[in-house]
Amino acid sequence: MQIYTAPLRDMRFVLNELHTDDGFGDIPALADFTPDLTEAVLSEAAKLCQDVLLPLNRSGDEEGCTLENGVVRTPKGFIEAYKAFTEGGWNALVLPPEWGGQGAPEAVGKLVEEMICATNVSFSLYPGLTNGAIAALTVYANDTLKQEYLPKMVSGEWSGTMCLTEPHCGTDLGLLRTRAEPGEDGSYKLSGAKIFISAGEHDLTTNIVHLVLARLPDAPKGVKGISLFLVPKYLPDADGNPSVRNGARCTAIEHKMxxxxxxTCQMLFEDAKGWLVGEPHRGLEAMFTMMNAERVGVGIQGLGIGEAAYQSAVWYAKDRLQGRSLSGTKHPDKPADPIIVHPDVRRMLLTMRAWNEGCRGVSAWVARALDAEKHGAEPEQRQRASDFVALMTPVVKAMFTDLGLESASLAVQCYGGHGFIRESGVEQYMRDARIAMLYEGTNGIQALDLVGRKLPAEMGRYLRSFFHPVSDFIDANLEDPAIGKMVAGLKRAFEALQGATAIIAERGMKDPEEGGAAATDYLRLMGLVAMAYCFAKATKLASRELMSGTGEAAFYKAKIDTARFFYEKLLPQSASLYLAIKAGKGSVMDFAEEAF
Known part of the structure; x- marks a missing residue:
């Protein structure tokens, strides 16, 4: 059974309590978003997600999308849900006010995204891709394109996509073949085929704005010859309304797990009229503005699914009667005890809970940096925030989605055989979670980006945005009687991360395959240390609140107990990850290819 109640108390904790000392707050441009206002926003978002989106999650999965005469029909209820979503302004929550958005902090927006993804991750992709397209257009489009397209995209009247992948090229965009021929009026004619295009065709909006990567006739080979174009489904008339159908159409929808x-559409562009976005041959730079924003959003998908899977598993573990407790009967009035009394079930539930709370803590930290990067009053603050976002984006995307799938799998395990049956609802979480590890750059690519680009960038400057606050916290709290033991565990994990960083830096300069072989383990290690830091800070805050007797004792005690489980049962993975990195590439790359 799909169960979800927005974890608003924990959301308020990571938003208003956990990171107040990170140097990313006190932003004048966001001063209007007071705790009272953000509380109202989160509460209303919870109602929409629980009452409107969640009931459509399983029915949408059962019905799916259909393609009829070139038009994609979304499942029953999606049109009405999208109308309620846009009329409530949820699509425009964090978008620029100059184009009709509300300009809310990303720290608030990411929590709303989590609720949307927890209740209906399929629905989340329709506005999510639009927001990514808006991000690219806001930075790179000329004023004419901005004026014509951004207001309708921000309002949700029109939606957006990004069209990168082709049948023969995915990660290696240098192989891209779609062509763009210049016209006499300053526009271009695009021809080519794209695949895996999320929201490429649907019935939720009156127009769809495709951002398409293509090559100009004089383009150099490889990724340095790619340009970005805006290609609408319908060409706007003189009044800005959808008019003539453009040469962009959906030829098929993918049948997915x-x-x-x-x-998810296969798109064909046949002399489709479009306009250049940004400079010729620099389209990948513009598209990465969209992709980087989407990568954090994809990480939030993993967290949302993980939370929904956890809550569903808790409900079942309390309801399902099976066997008796190993230490003696706990419910003698019942024919059997609920399975939540069993140690292994508790291990699974606490693993899910710890991963979710750890991810939420890290995501709140990154979201605050996103706000500081965009709105910070001081150049130093903006630079440090930008460094931190660049470093942590691959960690958020890859680790959160890895853990989202793990939590979904554990939920199925908690349900036992019933979890394998569609009627339980939790098997959908596993199927929905799997794609997040693949799109917007596979998680292996994220790990390569971390070790190959982010670690050496600016002589290691990005790392300092993460290492310095962790190191300072350890030094300041190692002797604290309330959390000293926990901080000692953080210190050991942090030293493993520092050691692994040195190994990769030294070996990688001589042999890039050494960094490649260590990349996935290194990303997980960095994510574990980030979570450990957040849990240690949370424990310090919770201990102080409990000692003061200010209330909410149950919440703060559970926070400390979850942190304890993380430190005792999950953080020890850092030691094995360090040993795997230290072992080097030999066992990976020496294996004979013909022996596979």
Whole structure:
């Protein structure tokens, strides 16, 4: 059974309590978003997600999308849900006010995204891709394109996509073949085929704005010859309304293992009229503005699914009667005890809970940096925030989605055989979670980005944005009687991360394959240390609140107990990850290819 109640108390904790000392707050441009206002926003978002989106999650999965005469129909209820979503302004929550957005902090927006993804991740892709397209257009489009397209995209009247992948090229965009021929009026004619295009065709909006990567006739080979174009489904008339159908159409929708209510399209562009976005041959730079924003959003998908899977598993573990407690009967009035009394079930539930709370703590930290990067009053603050976002984006995308799938799998395990049956609802979480590890750059690519680009960038400057606050916290709290033992565990994990960083830096300069072989383990290690830091800070705050007797004792005690489980049962993975990194590439790369 799909169970979800927005974890608003924990959201308020990571938003208002956990990171107040990170140097990313006190931003004048966001001063209007007071705790009272953000509380109202989160509460209303919870109602929409629980009452409107959650009931459509399983029915949308069962029905899926259909393609009829070139038009994709979304499942029953999606049109009405999208209308309620846009009329409530949820699509425009964090978008620029100059184009009709509300300009809310990303720290608030990411929590709302988590609720949306927890209740209906398929639905989340329709506005999510639009927001990514808006991000690219806001930075790179000329004023004419901005004026014509951004207001309708921000309002949700029109939606957006990004069209990168082709049948023969995915990660290696240097192989891209779609062509763009210049016209006499300053526009271009695009021809080519794209695949895996989320929300490429649907019935939720009156127009769809495609951002398409293509090559100009004089383009150099490889990724340095790619340009970005805006290609609408319908060409706007003189009044800005959809008019003539453009040469962009959906030829098929993919039959996927999950996200069945999200239209994943094969798109054909046949002399489709479009306009250049940004400079010629620099389209990948513009598209990465969109992709980087989407990568954090994809990480939030993993967290949302993980939370929904956890809550569903808790409900079942309390309801399902099976066997008796190993230490003696706990419910003698019942024919058997609920399975939550069993140690292994508790291990699974606490693992899910710890991963979710750890991810939420890290995501709140990164979201605050996103706000500081965009709105910070001082150049130093903006630079440090930008460094931190660049470093942590691959960690958020890859680790959160890895853990989202792990939590979904544990939920199925908690349900036992019933979890393998569609009627339980939790098997959908596994199917929906799997794609997040693949799109917007596979998690292996994220790990390569971390070790190959982010670690050496600016002589290691990005790392300092993370290492310095962790190191300072350890030094300041190692002797604290309330959390000293926990901080000692953080210190050991942090030293493993520092050691692994040195190994990769030294070996990688001589042999890039050494960094490649260590990349996935290194990303997980960095994510574990980031979570450990957040849990240690949370424990310090919770201990102080409990000692003061200010109330909410149950919440703060559970926070400390979750942190304890993380430190005792999950953080020890850092030691094995360090040993795997230290072992080097030999066992990976020496294996004979013909022996596979």
């Amino acid at each position: 999950g996200l069945k209510a999200s239209a």
